[in-house]
Amino acid sequence: MHAFDRTIKIAPSILSADFANLGAECRAIEAQGCDWVHVDVMDGHFVPNITFGPQTCAALRHHITTVMDVHLMITPVDRFISFFADAGADVITIHAEASPHLNSSLQNIKSFGKKAGVALNPSTPPETIEYILDNIDLICVMTVNPGCAGQTFINSQIDKIKRLRQMIESRPINIQVDGGITQKTAQAAVTAGADVLVSGSSIFNGGSIIKQHIYGENIRALRSSLRKN
Numbered sequence: 052m053h054a055f056d057r058t059i060k061i062a063p064s065i066l067s068a069d070f071a072n073l074g075a076e077c078r079a080i081e082a083q084g085c086d087w088v089h090v091d092v093m094d095g096h097f098v099p100n101i102t103f104g105p106q107t108c109a110a111l112r113h114h115i116t117t118v119m120d121v122h123l124m125i126t127p128v129d130r131f132i133s134f135f136a137d138a139g140a141d142v143i144t145i146h147a148e149a150s151p152h153l154n155s156s157l158q159n160i161k162s163f164g165k166k167a168g169v170a171l172n173p174s175t176p177p178e179t180i181e182y183i184l185d186n187i188d189l190i191c192v193m194t195v196n197p198g199c200a201g202q203t204f205i206n207s208q209i210d211k212i213k214r215l216r217q218m219i220e221s222r223p224i225n226i227q228v229d230g231g232i233t234q235k236t237a238q239a240a241v242t243a244g245a246d247v248l249v250s251g252s253s254i255f256n257g258g259s260i261i262k263q264h265i266y267g268e269n270i271r272a273l274r275s276s277l278r279k280n
């Protein structure tokens with residue numbers, strides 16, 4: 052039995068990738084040293100943007116060898132969970148604000164043998180999930196308003212991360228931060244207790260499939276910002 056892995060993981064969000072080349076983009080970020088691949092699913096209803104659905108996720112699965120981390124920003128969400136499980140997601144994260152029966156939705160995710168994640172919008176208090184922690188594998192603290200890449204990190208969420216880290220005690224739960232993570236903001240999130248860093252623009256900006264070494268430079272710069280600060 053291995054101890055729970057709390058090493059810092061970098062999860063680039065392919066929301067900032069070239070949508071015409073998503074398979075190659077996933078291979079590129081993995082080749083350049085990312086730990087997980089974060090897949091943002093948006094429905095134009097729960098959030099004001101549309102990305103892609105389970106068929107795209109199933110196609111991407113063939114290009115991802117690490118962890119396929121699917122962040123569902125959709126409502127209703129329950130009827131789609133089985134589709135994303137079948138598409139091969141390793142982690143399925145749903146929003147607390149998107150499920151009227153959150154505990155039941157999490158049990159549904161786990162019934163497919165998947166890791167169950169809960170995302171909390173910036174205004175959602177940590178106590179929302181206090182009594183269902185034993186059914187949660189990952190908490191995604193939204194450090195921007197969900198919907199698009201390139202927004203500014205919301206500093207008030209640092210306190211929420213600290214509170215969640217206390218609440219989960221020794222439970223095997225990852226705390227993920229999503230939104231506005233850069234070389235300037237990552238350390239504060241990690242110090243507060245986060246162990247999975249989602250980053251879109253700060254990993255993909257300046258690079259491309261043919262300039263994928265830039266992705267590697269950006270990933271390494273994010274990692275080394277944790278040691279310097």
Ligand code: DX5
Binds near residue numbers: 229
């Ligand atoms: C926001 C998404 C994030 C987003 C992060 O709705 O959930 O994953 O892509 O992008 P950056 O890192 O650019 O804030």
Ligand code: ZN
Binds near residue numbers: 091249
């Ligand atoms: Zn996300």
